[in-house]
Amino acid sequence: MNTLTLRLAEPLAVRRIQAAAFAAMIAFFAIAPLFIYPVYLMKVMCFALFACAFNLLIGFCGLLSFGHAMFFGVAGYATAHAAKVWGLTPELAVLFGMACAGTLGLATGLLAIRRQGIYFAMITLALAQMVYFFVLQAPFTGGENGLQAVPRGRLFGLIDLNQPAALYAFVFAIFVAGFFAVWRIVHSPFGQVLKAIRENEPRAISLGYEVDRHKLLAFVLSATLAGAAGAAKVLVFQLAALPDAHWSMSGEVVLMTLLGGLGTLLGPVVGAAVIVMMHNYLAHLDAWVMTIQGVIFAVCVLAFRRGLIGEIAHRIGRPL
Numbered sequence: 402m403n404t405l406t407l408r409l410a411e412p413l414a415v416r417r418i419q420a421a422a423f424a425a426m427i428a429f430f431a432i433a434p435l436f437i438y439p440v441y442l443m444k445v446m447c448f449a450l451f452a453c454a455f456n457l458l459i460g461f462c463g464l465l466s467f468g469h470a471m472f473f474g475v476a477g478y479a480t481a482h483a484a485k486v487w488g489l490t491p492e493l494a495v496l497f498g499m500a501c502a503g504t505l506g507l508a509t510g511l512l513a514i515r516r517q518g519i520y521f522a523m524i525t526l527a528l529a530q531m532v533y534f535f536v537l538q539a540p541f542t543g544g545e546n547g548l549q550a551v552p553r554g555r556l557f558g559l560i561d562l563n564q565p566a567a568l569y570a571f572v573f574a575i576f577v578a579g580f581f582a583v584w585r586i587v588h589s590p591f592g593q594v595l596k597a598i599r600e601n602e603p604r605a606i607s608l609g610y611e612v613d614r615h616k617l618l619a620f621v622l623s624a625t626l627a628g629a630a631g632a633a634k635v636l637v638f639q640l641a642a643l644p645d646a647h648w649s650m651s652g653e654v655v656l657m658t659l660l661g662g663l664g665t666l667l668g669p670v671v672g673a674a675v676i677v678m679m680h681n682y683l684a685h686l687d688a689w690v691m692t693i694q695g696v697i698f699a700v701c702v703l704a705f706r707r708g709l710i711g712e713i714a715h716r717i718g719r720p721l
Contacts, residue, residue: 422667423667427577430442434566434569439568439569443572443637444638445673445674446572446575447633448654448673450575450626451631451654453583453669454579454623454627455654455655456583456658456666456668457587457619457622458620458623459663460658460663460668461599462598462599462615462616462619463598463600463602464616465518466513466521466525466651467651467655468509468528468530468532468648468651469623469624469651469654470529470533470645470647470649470651470654471505471529471533472505472506472624473628473630473634474533474536474641474647474650475502475505475628476499476501476628476631476632477642478548478635478641478646479502480495480497480636480641481635481640482548484551484552484554484636485548486541489554490556491555491556492557494632495633495636498631498632498635499632502631503624503625505624506621506624507617507621509525509528509624510621510624511617514620515613526648533647536646537643545643547641547642547643548641549639553568553636553639568637572637575633576633579629584666586622591618598610631645657669657672659672660672660697661709662707662708662709663707665708668708668710668711671709672708675709676694
């Protein structure tokens with residue numbers, strides 16, 4: 402077998418492995434409601450999409466944001482307001498939430514991408530805290546009580562989302578569409594440029610790429626997808642809650658991504674599932690949950706530096 406054949410066969414093998422893994426993931430979420438509480442699964446999918454959006458920024462562009470909760474939370478509040486006050490149908494409310502998150506991502510990204518490393522992270526954290534206090538003080542957000550009793554409405558004016566099966570299908574569709582969007586972005590020429598920026602930004606600049614423009618676009622796309630996750634969560638729980646915009650939520654998504662595997666596609670999904678499961682089954686321990694979570698994180702960082710899926714991908718020699 403010549404060198405050209407080997408080069409063509411390897412990407413084909415990678416695509417087949419990834420396709421099989423993605424099909425297994427989709428099949429699991431499609432069948433799981435028969436055995437697992439659907440609301441729990443919908444929560445996992447919302448946070449998994451949030452983690453995938455964050456991973457697009459840090460895993461494939463190398464930008465560590467400590468303020469991604471502002472997109473998650475703002476989209477939730479925007480969706481809740483649009484559905485409850487304006488009476489928009491759920492699909493329009495979700496799109497409005499995503500648009501608000503994307504617009505906020507553009508505004509904050511124009512400021513944040515001018516810096517790198519820890520300075521970028523600190524700027525995103527500072528901006529997120531400003532957004533958090535705005536949400537806390539604004540009269541139309543409900544303050545500490547949030548926006549409660551958010552109506553789910555009828556999808557396209559026809560399908561009642563108060564029916565558990567219909568709501569699950571809607572959230573499942575949002576998750577699959579968001580995950581596919583991340584996959585498509587990563588495997589596009591734009592995604593390859595993002596990887597080049599992550600690996601060696603000065604070299605990418607020397608090759609003629611407009612690095613700041615690419616980073617800004619990645620930031621906006623990540624913010625919009627995080628907004629989709631926040632909007633879906635509001636419809637599931639019928640509540641836009643203040644903690645969704647808090648800095649601790651940004652820490653949660655960092656933990657999910659690192660635990661599952663930085664720079665992998667399936668890693669954030671697995672990481673989100675593990676964290677949500679911990680919160681669900683260890684809730685009776687109150688404050689000890691954070692301690693146990695910290696211990697598990699420390700163990701994983703020491704024993705699985707690439708994350709759970711990252712270690713598996715490394716051992717089989719194929720990206721996941």
